[in-house]
Amino acid sequence: MDDLRHGLHQDAEDVSASYDPRKKQMRVEIWSDIACPWCYVGKARFEKALAAFPHRDAVEVVHRSFELDPDRPKGDTAAVIPMLAQKYGMTEAQAKDAERRLGDNAAAEGLAYRTEGRDHGNTFDMHRLLHFAAERGGRERQDELIGLLYRANFAEERSVFDDTERLVALAADAGLDPEAARAVLDDPTAYADAVRADEREAAELGANGVPFFVLDRKYGVSGAQPAEVFTQALEQAWGARPPLTVIGADGPESADGPESDGAACGPDGCEIPRA
Amino acid sequence: MDDLRHGLHQDAEDVSASYDPRKKQMRVEIWSDIACPWCYVGKARFEKALAAFPHRDAVEVVHRSFELDPDRPKGDTAAVIPMLAQKYGMTEAQAKDAERRLGDNAAAEGLAYRTEGRDHGNTFDMHRLLHFAAERGGRERQDELIGLLYRANFAEERSVFDDTERLVALAADAGLDPEAARAVLDDPTAYADAVRADEREAAELGANGVPFFVLDRKYGVSGAQPAEVFTQALEQAWGARPPLTVIGADGPESADGPESDGAACGPDGCEIPRA
Structure with a gap:
């Protein structure tokens, strides 16, 4: 986690002011890419499960970065349908059918999806911006921004790739300061380490x-599973949440061992060794 | 974790350069206070277990902050023996005996311990400095610094409390830049959020x-347990380390459900929905 919070963070105190980890008893990390349609669908399925989860207010959701194509150069933006046809050895008609079926999956979750005319490209800047959003505005701003990025990519005509003005506008729509967002986008090193650290952690x-969901670092859910699977995962992780499994307490070692076994200091003082 | 990396961190890239989380498969977090004798003893017991642990090179050790007396004002430094006598309703002779028995526990771990003449006070600056050490110099510098702080407090005559020059010298001994350490100590807000965040997490x-040991956020060990308990905890946590428990994979849902169950995108492309 060492690399996670680098970059610009002059306003970091604002985050801590709005964020009280004591209220959050469980953490779900979602690794995803904006260019990943199953991430778009899977996020909605997860959110359906979360909305019905009785302890939803105690769950913190953290978006983590994963580029499907980290070596793709910035500026290399291309149409999706021909790419699919070439990649999977399909005709363009078959690729269009595949996109329509993806659109059906999206529609089943209430999501708009343009089945023709989408493009794809490098998503590194979007991931950097998502880290900025979390640091400046907390998890809620980050969640709002990722939703806007997905919608921009999958449901709107204008391309979201390699267009700083577009990303600045989306950041502003998510409630972030547009000039600060622009400064992040203009500095390719800003939050770059944070993106790479997320990707290392995914590995x-x-x-x-992706999508890849990790609950309290104990349970993983891979892919756009049905909402019921996320419900099961939330319930299982909730049941397994801290308090931690305590090792060495009340065991034979501490019952029979020397008086110093497990000795500790607390606000009221330190355990006094017996004579 | 939002607050953890705040403060001064201009050289943060140096940390990431020396730190490869892929090499570290397990993480032990140790909450402790420099003013806590059982933390001093417990660290040595843990380290004895770690030194004999076959996977020791894959274990990352992180020191986390815990002030036994967070409300104690800076500058309020007092002798330990009268404090013990007053706090526990003992005579000073009894308090000296208690300190001698603590010294015996320390000696059994090969640690020097001044059983008379110690003082105690506010440790906030030391915790801030330990966060600085981790950020500037990585975990190894942090570990070296905490060892030097313990030794200064428990084994050396000169007080370690409320003495910026002393702390700067110890930081330099730990391999840190003394002027950067002084800048941290002179700015009471530097790494203050990181200390408070650690304390919130402990709660x-x-x-x-303290000491309080947390292994991979799965297992907890409270107190200065014997080395065998730490060995057991290391083995148990090693056996339970990632890969995560995967929920929803290869279950009846994905075998019999619609083709989109668990669909995902990877470096080679996205799962194509079947017709």
Whole structure:
């Protein structure tokens, strides 16, 4: 986690002011890419489960970065349908059918989806901006921004790739300061480490695709699973949340061992070793 | 974790350069206070277990802040023996005996311990400095600094409390830039949020005393347990480390459900919905 909070963060105190981790008893991290349609669909399925989860207010949702194509150069933006046809050896008609079926999956979750005319490209700047959003505005601003980025990419005609003005406008729509957002986008090093750190962590956790959901670092859910699977995961992780499994307490070691076993200091003082 | 990396961090890239989380498969967080003798003893017991642990090179150790007396004003430094006598309703002779027995526990771990003449006071600046050490120099510098702070407090005559020059010298001994350390100590807001965030997390995790050891956020060990308990905890946490428990994979839902169950995108493309 060392790299996570680098970059511009002059207003970091604003985050801590609005964020009280004591209220959040569980954490769900979602690795995703803006260019990933199953992330768009999977987020809605997860949110359906979360909305019905009795402890939803105690769940913190954190968006983490994952580029499907990290080596794709900035500026290399292309139409989706021909790319699909070439990548999967399909005709363009078959690629259009595949996009329509993806659109059906999106529609089933109440999501708009343009099945023709979409493009795809480098998403690094969007991920940097999402880290900025979390740091400046907290998790709620980040969540709002990722929703706007998805909608811009999957449901709106204007391209979201390689268009600083577009990203600045979306950041402003998410409630962020547009000039600060522009400064982040203009500095390619801003939050770059944070994006790379997220990607390293995804690899460490065994994620080789997205969406990838991690609950309290204990449970993982891979892919756009049905809402029921997310419900099951939330319930399972809730049942397993802290207090931690305590090792060495009340065991035979501490019952029979020397008086110093497990000795500690607290606000009222330190355990006094017996004579 | 939002507050953890605030403060001065111009050289943050140096940390990421020396830190490769892929090499570290397990993380042990140790909440402690420099004024806590059982933390001094417990750290040595933990380290004995870690030194014998076959996967020790894959274990990252992180020191986290916990002030036993966060409301104690800076500058309020007093001798330990009379404080003990007053706090526990003992004679000073009994308090000296208690300190001698603590010294015996320390000696059993090979640690020097001044059983008379110690003082105690506010440790906030030391905790801020430890966060600075981690950010500027990585976990190794932090570990070295906490060792030097413990030794200064428990084994050396000169007080470590409320003495900026002393702390600057210890930071330099730990391999940190003394002028940067002085700048941190001179700015009471530097890393203050990081200390408070650690303390909030300790409360969330149920720690009401220190030392408190947390392994991969799954297992907790409270107090200066014998090394065997730490060995058991390391083994148990190692066996439970990632890969995560995956929910919803290969279950009946994905075998029999619609083709979109668990659909995902990866470096080679997205799952194509079947017709």
